[in-house]
Structures are given as C-alpha cells and as structure tokens.
Amino acid sequence: xxxxxxxxxxxxxxxxxxxxNPAGDHPNLxxxxxxxxxxxxxxxxxxxxxxxxxxxxGKVFVxxxxxxxxxxxxxxxxxxxxxxxxxxxxxxxxxxxxxxxVTERDNELPDEVELTYALYCIDxxxxxxxxxxxFFEGRPPVGRHRKNSYxxxxxxxxxxxxxxxxxxxGLYAFDLAGKQLWNTPLESHKVYLDFGSGSSPVLHGDKIIxxxxxxxxxxxxxxxxxxxxxxxxTARTGLGKPQRKxxxxxxxVWQNPLRTEIVTVGPGMAxxxxxxxxxxxxxxxxxxxxxxxPFAWDELLYLTSGAAGEQVKPIAAIRPGAKGDITLxxxxxxxxxxxxxxxxxxxxxxxxxxxYKGGIYVVSDKGIFARYDAKTGNNTYKSRIHPEAYxxxxxxxxxxxxxFCINEEGKTFVIKAGEEFELLGINSVDGFTLATPAIxxxxxxxxxxxxxxxxxxxxx
Numbered sequence: 247x248x249x250x251x252x253x254x255x256x257x258x259x260x261x262x263x264x265x266x267n268p269a270g271d272h273p274n275l276x277x278x279x280x281x282x283x284x285x286x287x288x289x290x291x292x293x294x295x296x297x298x299x300x301x302x303x304g305k306v307f308v309x310x311x312x313x314x315x316x317x318x319x320x321x322x323x324x325x326x327x328x329x330x331x332x333x334x335x336x337x338x339x340x341x342x343x344x345x346x347x348v349t350e351r352d353n354e355l356p357d358e359v360e361l362t363y364a365l366y367c368i369d370x371x372x373x374x375x376x377x378x379x380x381f382f383e384g385r386p387p388v389g390r391h392r393k394n395s396y397x398x399x400x401x402x403x404x405x406x407x408x409x410x411x412x413x414x415x416g417l418y419a420f421d422l423a424g425k426q427l428w429n430t431p432l433e434s435h436k437v438y439l440d441f442g443s444g445s446s447p448v449l450h451g452d453k454i455i456x457x458x459x460x461x462x463x464x465x466x467x468x469x470x471x472x473x474x475x476x477x478x479x480t481a482r483t484g485l486g487k488p489q490r491k492x493x494x495x496x497x498x499v500w501q502n503p504l505r506t507e508i509v510t511v512g513p514g515m516a517x518x519x520x521x522x523x524x525x526x527x528x529x530x531x532x533x534x535x536x537x538x539x540p541f542a543w544d545e546l547l548y549l550t551s552g553a554a555g556e557q558v559k560p561i562a563a564i565r566p567g568a569k570g571d572i573t574l575x576x577x578x579x580x581x582x583x584x585x586x587x588x589x590x591x592x593x594x595x596x597x598x599x600x601x602y603k604g605g606i607y608v609v610s611d612k613g614i615f616a617r618y619d620a621k622t623g624n625n626t627y628k629s630r631i632h633p634e635a636y637x638x639x640x641x642x643x644x645x646x647x648x649x650f651c652i653n654e655e656g657k658t659f660v661i662k663a664g665e666e667f668e669l670l671g672i673n674s675v676d677g678f679t680l681a682t683p684a685i686x687x688x689x690x691x692x693x694x695x696x697x698x699x700x701x702x703x704x705x706x
Contacts, residue, residue, distance in 0.1 A: 256687035258301040261400035261446040262598065262641060263685065266498050267541050269602050270645035270685040276703035277648060277660060279673045279690075286689065286702040287373030291366055295397035297446075299693055301686040302403045303422055305376065306368040308693060309410055311361045311386075311396035318354045318392040320678060320695075322654050323611070323637045341489060349440045355389040361396060365410055365420060370686060373700060377424040387414040387434040390442030393639075393680070400446040400496075402454070409454050409471065413443030417454065417474055430474035435460035438492035444537070446496040450508065450521060453477060459485060459493030459512045459536070466497065466510060466519060478523040486513030486534060493536035495551075500542050502566035509540040509547060516540070516549045518568070530573035531589070533558050538594050538641075543601035543620055546585055550608075552593030559593030561606070562586070563623060579623075586623030592616060597651075602644035602663055609651045611638050615661060629667040631659045641682040652679055656694055675699055 262268045276284045293312035300307050330351065334344045349355070363382040368375055386396050401410045407427060410418040414434040419427040437443065437460055448455045453468040464482040469475060485491050495511040500518075507526060508519045513536050517528045535553035542548065545566060552559025564572075568583035579587050592599075592608055599608040605626065606618040613635035617626040637654040644650065644663060648670065652658040656677040662668040677694030684691040690701040 256301070257303075257403075257405065258299070258684040258686050259405070260300060260402040260448060261298055261496050262539065262541070262682060266496075266539065267543060267601055268641060268643035268682065268685060269600060270643070272688040273646065274688040274703050275645045275685065276690060276701050277646065278671055279675070279701045281675050284701050284703055286700040288697050288699050289368055289373045289375060290696055291693070291698060293362075293364070294395045294695075296395045296680045296693075297397050298400040298681045299684040299691045299698060300401055300403055300408075301370060301684055301691070302405055302408075304370045305422060306370055306684075306686075306691060306698065307401055307403070307408050308366050308368075308698065309364065309397040309399075309401060310366065311363050313359050313361055315359075317359060320393045320680070345439055349389065352392055353389045353440045354392060355440065356385045356387065359386065360384065361386055363397060363412065365401070365408065365418075365424075367422075367424060368698065370689070370700070379420055379424040379426060381410065381418045381426060381429070382412070382415065388437055388442060389440035391440070394442035394444065396442070398442065398444040402447050402449050404449055404471065407471070409447060409449070411447040411454075411456055413445065413456075413458060417447070417456070417469060419471070419474060428474040430469060430476070435462040437461060438490055441492065444494035448497055448499055448508075450499045450506070455497055455499070455508055457482075457493075457495070457497045457510045457512075459491065461489065461491050464491060464493075464512065466508070466523065468523060480519065480523040480525070482510075482512060482517065484528070485515050490534055495536045496539040498540040498542070500540070500547055502542070502545060502547070504566040509549075511536045511538070511540055511549055511551055516562075527568040527570055527572050527583070529562065529564070529571075529584070531558060532560060532562075533593055535595060537596055538598040541598065541601065546620065548599070548601070548606065548620075550593050550599060553595040557590070559590050561588050561592035561599070561608070561618065561623070563620070585621075588618070588623055588625075592618060592625070596639045598641040600642045600644050600649065602649065603647075605663065605665075607642055607644065607649045607661075607663075609638050609642050612636060613638060613653070615651065615667065617665065617667075626665050627667050631661070632669060632672065634672075635659050639680045643683060643685065645685065652683065652692070654679055
C-alpha cells in the first residue's frame, strides 16, 4: 500500500486507514515495543472513547466522552453478557425480561451520566495536546454496553476538515485548528439490548456517508461535507430478525474497475449501493451479528461476520459488477458474482481481517489465527496464537512481512506473514485496548483505555 499523503505528511484519514485495509509499507515501522521500548511519546486522553486515531497534516485526532463521575468499566472478553443471557434463558425469562436484566447489569443508560463530548488534536511529532474542542454537553441519546463507549465511531478527514459522527446524535465538522464549522443533528433510535453504536463515517467525493442499523428504522445516508446538508437517504430493508436488527459495521467505498459502490454489512445481509444511494445488489446467508467491516484487495470485495453460537460465520469474496440478489443457494460456494464463500470457518465477531501479500489474515476474539488464500479462499492454516492470546476486539494490521494482533490487555502478538504459522514475539503496553491502531509513516499509534502511544523504531 502506497502511503497516502496530504502535502508532505503521511496520513491515516479514517478507520482502518486510507484503503480500509491497515497495511503499511515504511521499512522503519517497529517490530517490537513495550511501555518504554521504542516509545516516542505517550499522552493521556481524558474520558472514555474507543475511536481509532486518525492522522493528517502532522496532527492526530481522537474523540472522547468525559463525565464528572466514574463510568462503568469494561470487562475482558465477550462472555460477560453471553453467559448471563444463557442463564436467564434457562430460567425461562422472556425476551423482554432478558433485555431488561442484561441492560441493567451490563449497560450504562442515558439517565445515569452527564457527558462532555470532545475532539482532541495532538501533535504527531511531540505528542503535545494542541487543542480540545467540545461539541456536546448533556445526557447521551442512547445507552452503551460497558465494553462500548459513547464515542466509538472513528472520525474521518479530507485533509482540510475533520468530520465527527456520533450515531443517534449528530454529525460535526471542524477545521484543523479546532473551529466547529457545522453541526447536523440526527434522530435517535433503539439499539439491540442498548449496546450502543460503533459504525464510523466514510467519505466519497464531497459527501460523508453513514450507515445506521438499529431496531426501528435502519438507513444509509449521504451528507454534503461542506454544509452538513442531507443529500439522500435510503431505508435498509430485509435486515435481521425481529428484535435483532442492529449492526455496527462501518461501510466501505469500493472503487472497482466497473464502478464505485458503497458496501455495507448488516444483520444477515450485505447490501451494496451506488454513489446516489440506489441499491445495486444484496447477499444473504451472513451472520446476524454484523461488526466486522467490508474491505477489498486486488479487485475482489470481502465480507465477513459472525459470533459465538451462530451457525453461519462466513467469509465471502465478491466480483465487481453484481446486480440484484446474489445470495448463494444452500451448499453452494461460488457463482457468477461470488468468487468463493466459506460458510462457517472464517467469519469473525469483532476484529475485521486484514489482507496482505495474497493472504487474508483472520483473528477470532478467542485468539484463533488463520490464513486464507485471497483468490481461492483455501484455508492455509489455523492455529491458536499463544496460551495467553485471548480477548481480541481491535482489527489486525500488517507491515514488513508481519501481522500484528493486539488483544484487550494491550498485548500485541507478532506473527510472520506467509503460508506457515510462526509467532515472532509479544509486545505489551499493559493497558486495556479495544481501538484499532493507526499507521502514520514510520509510526504506529496505539490507543489504550487512557493513553495514546507513538511507537517508532528509529528516526530517519
């Protein structure tokens, strides 16, 4: 991946980088680090936020939500809720009772907190906080799971402005000096079990694209980036099941040889749209839990979704030019538009896979690591990373013939890229970590519960 630049500065303008596939190419990017080794600087970010860092014009941007009192702390892994739900179901609780009890135990609800939402700007060279711009004060419009945050959506930038999206609350635009340019309020809708939001915005030309999958009125919409005015909105139909229609996957702008598409993954269904919001195609037989984002490599689009206990946890590769319903028949693994489809082996719950040098590298939240051939879908290998490798939420990333997977405890497992599994090392920053890191030139930026680390091997 060639480094994207605005002017003379390497940029990381959105969630998972300029191509929505976090792979770097700088030869000096670090292979090892700790809380002190290869740490160029570290800065504390007040509040709670799991938005990933973005970088432009020598500046790092992240969002956070601050409260005057302690907020619910996250717990490791995904079983905290799942085991509790299973126990309630065994007790014969109704769906409504389960939802109420899980919400009370796991979530933070709007009437429990008063928040200040803020965008932080940090100098990439020094780590100095240049400014903080608050953009909302009051109670949040929806609750959150304790593993989520009120600012989990990663901002996006075009090099001139930074665009912040808070689902169910609004879109905000700032210039690079911290001045708010405009704000577009958005309506609130119910989310499954009050788990909160997480889908980040993307840019296409002069438009900001958001995807909002909820229990009441799911939609995808485009807004003028200069004014915040809504340009179009398309209702998303046929997603999920009753009481399970919410999704958290970030849309992907797929610029393929035939056209530009806006690809989304929702509960049970992937849907692609034109740049004007017209549906192009849809594909079913995906998992009901949609968190991992679509991505592309070498003219193929990849879709993945899944969670523990689901029967369908697929990875699918889609060719350009599809139209209509391209859902595969039962037991089929390919078609005119579907290059390959693996129904159960490869889908992920939380982390989005990364493609690198012809391979798709997948890490499950339980620490199972696998490589697939990107062209054929053949599974090269599948291996447990390490006895200590559990609880993965952030997406893996790649550079210099290595794949990196950071778990919720801040341990990064370094794996050799290629057709044989080899664990090269373990790096730790010893901090709760859910955000996917950013790559800026020869720097790796890791966000933990309280800090942002600039990891840098050696200065040029």
